[in-house]
Amino acid sequence: xxxxxxxxxxxxxxxxxxxxxxxxxxxxxxxxxxxxxxxxxxxxxxxxxxxxxxxxxxxxxxxxxxxxxxxxxxxxxxxxxxxxxxxxxxxxxxxxxxxxxxxxxxxxxxxxxxxxxxxxxxxxxxxxxxxxxxxxxxxxxxx
Numbered sequence: 001x002x003x004x005x006x007x008x009x010x011x012x013x014x015x016x017x018x019x020x021x022x023x024x025x026x027x028x029x030x031x032x033x034x035x036x037x038x039x040x041x042x043x044x045x046x047x048x049x050x051x052x053x054x055x056x057x058x059x060x061x062x063x064x065x066x067x068x069x070x071x072x073x074x075x076x077x078x079x080x081x082x083x084x085x086x087x088x089x090x091x092x093x094x095x096x097x098x099x100x101x102x103x104x105x106x107x108x109x110x111x112x113x114x115x116x117x118x119x120x121x122x123x124x125x126x127x128x129x130x131x132x133x134x135x136x137x138x139x140x141x142x143x
Contacts, residue, residue: 039077039107039140043118044098047085056103056118057081063130064137071141105133107140 041064043057061079064072071077082089084098096104096111103118104111114132121129 037108038075039105039137041077041079042092042096042098042102042104042106043079043081044084044093044096044100044102044104045081046101047083052119052123053101056122059122059126059129060103060118060133063133067130067134068137068141076141077137105136105140110140112136
C-alpha cells in the first residue's frame with residue numbers, strides 16, 4: 001500500500017512539474033528600464049509551446065488591436081513575440097529581465113509583468129485578460 005501511495009505521489013509531482021507554467025507567479029511587478037515614449041508589449045516564449053502558450057500570444061495581440069487600434073497602427077504600441085531559443089533574442093531578454101515565458105509591458109522606466117494574468121485567463125476567460133491589459137496600458141497611453 002505504501003508503495004502505491006508513493007508511486008501516486010511521485011506521478012503527481014512529475015506531471016505537475018511538466019505542465020506549462022509561466023516564469024513568475026508574482027503579482028504584477030514594475031521595475032526600471034530604458035526611457036521610451038511608446039509602449040512595447042513582449043511575449044517571451046520557447047520553441048516548443050502548448051495550447052495555452054499559443055493562446056496567450058494570440059489573445060494579447062488581438063486585445064491590443066481591439067483596444068488601441070490607432071496606437072498600434074501608428075507604432076505607439078508594439079507587440080513583439082520573442083523566441084528565447086533563437087539567436088539574437090538574448091539581448092532583448094536581458095534588457096527586459098525575462099528568463100522564461102513572460103508577458104511584459106514596457107514603457108519608459110516602467111515594466112509591468114502580466115505573465116500570471118496571461119496564463120490564468122487567456123484560454124478560459126479572455127475578457128479578464130483584456131481587462132488586465134486595459135488596466136495596465138490606459139495609464140501609459142494617457143500621458
